[in-house]
Amino acid sequence: MTGTSGHNLRPTRAAQDEQMNTNSPDPSSRERLDDEAAAQLAAILNTVVDAIITIDASGIIQMANPAVERLFGFTAEELIGRNVNVLMPSPDRELHDQYVRNYLKTGTPRIIGVGRDVLGQRKDGSTFPARLAVSELRVGDSLWFTGIIHDITDLKAAEEEVRLERDFANSLIQTAHAMILVLNTDGTIARFNPYMEELTGYALSEVKGQDWFETFIRESDRDELRKLLAAAAQGKVVHNNINPIVIKGGRERVIAWSARRLQDRSGHITGVLAIGTDVTQLKEAEMRALRSERLAAIGQMVTGLAHESRNALQRIRSCIELLELDLSEDPNLMSLLDRAGKALDELHRLYEEVRSYAAPLQLGVRTCDIHELCRETWAALADLHEEKGVQLCTECAASVSQARCDPERLQQVLRNIFENALAVSPDKSAIEVRCEDCVIDDRPGISLQIRDHGPGLTGQQLDRVFEPFFTTKSKGTGLGMAIAKRLIDAHAGTLSMTNADGGGARVEIRLPR
């Protein structure tokens, strides 16, 4: 229809057939064919949805189809003879003549045969987005142009909607406090969101393309989870699958995952989208609650046990003492009795330790000098530290070194901490104590930090150090730090442990003033 062959429009099949059926070209029948072809063409032009306009080389509209009225508000009659730029908003309106002249001069098509999105202007001045297709045609000696204008308002609106949705989705992904991870079907990392970067400690660029399981999953879990990925890629919907991941530094977080597969437009499976929430704290709280129930039960039982054992301990003690009376002449036997007595002392101390962990606490709180308590506690441990030549270095940067506490209990805590520190300190090293001001729950407090130069603790040990019955030593109940934490908690303070810069472990006690 828009060929450059001018007015030579091919007749319809029916007309062709008729022509062939006649033996000779008959002028009246040829006229009739032309008329029919023209009528069909007119019908097409009248009924197409898009606006079709032809202009001459000066830009003057020669023909406009009825659809033009629907799109632009002008009737065909109103437009014929006017410059086509009346249908364009500025700046195109002012420049159109120039565009045409440029083409005529250079022959370089800008829009002809290419098609472009433009703005059309209606009679009432409003504009709408349109796709414009232009082609040339020869009419006699003149060059005319045909433009087909397709209203793309709806298309644009749909595109805009899609763009808004995509922006929204991106914002969600960027800002959500949920882990959003896309894995390729082979298990390598395609992408993940900033929240996940934050949580794992890895930038996407560091691990993109690496195998997810090798990088983030414990060895023991890998097989099972690979199978799960494969199932998800097959179409299985994964919901609330909980597994730990290993983040930078070796610590673990427990994540609850939901996953489904991703497909492209042709239905090809491109990967798996997984959304995860960090349930580490939830799990820890559950475990703590469980553990605390169990401990409460054990505590009650053991307290009862310790209570009942007192008499037995007393009886053993009495017998040993009486034997000592009778056997005082025999040094060998006395030595055996001495050892029995010491073992009994240890047993007694173990019971006392468990009792002090499990029994209800009653604190006798008063204002004490923390610095002084440290020195007293250290002095009481002279046997331990003199032998190794370990020194205590104290530094007090606090405004005052007073705090409210139960001095005996705090000494118990300090003794535990010092004993642990001494156990790992190399000979002739130092244990550094520093106190300074701090804030606890918006109130003034004092922070006491005790640091050793031992090997420090692993990530796993740091996580478990306050757990009752957890110990890195071969002897001991493992209750020391658990008791210490219990005592400090009872003071409304905090007790924490980290590795110090430059090696060794650091314990921090914070107490309210």
Next chain:
Amino acid sequence: MLSTQQMKVAVADDEPEIREFLRRMLAHLGCEVVVSAANGHELVQHGLALRPQLVVTDVRMPELSGVDAVRQLGQSVPLFAILVTGHLAEVGPPDDLSDYLVALLEKPIRRRDLEPVLVQAHRMVREFDLLHSQAKSLVEARGHRRVVERAKKVVAERGLAPHEEAFTWLRTSAETRQTTVARFAESLLIESR
């Protein structure tokens, strides 16, 4: 070891091994153990008959507790008591036994816990013997003892004698003035007000 003047002691505990231990240990430390009771009733019964000067008893015993037994016995027998308990933190000394109480010991008791306490008990028994002999009744003697204890403090405070020798000082001062220790102590207190 204590002086040759042996103290008469009663022991009471519902555990036979502990009774045995106390009996033998106290004997070894120079006491004469006259009563070995398994509960409060026995303590009172035998105690009334044999009149011990010192009672070493468990606080909690079946039927009649050590504390109640000491209260009962102390009405008529001039005695002092060492109380033994399993829970020092929870059980403080009963207020009304302050006249009798030498010490409150926590289980398990060891020889080294007993020795210093016995020394103190022995001194208290000797002092009270003198006061009792100078008083008309046991009750009066106990009252006199309270006065004398206060006077001892004043003597020490005024530097007249160290606390351990304060009683001796009061006794010799009273003898010089041919009066009883209690009366002298009383006058000292009046004077120092």
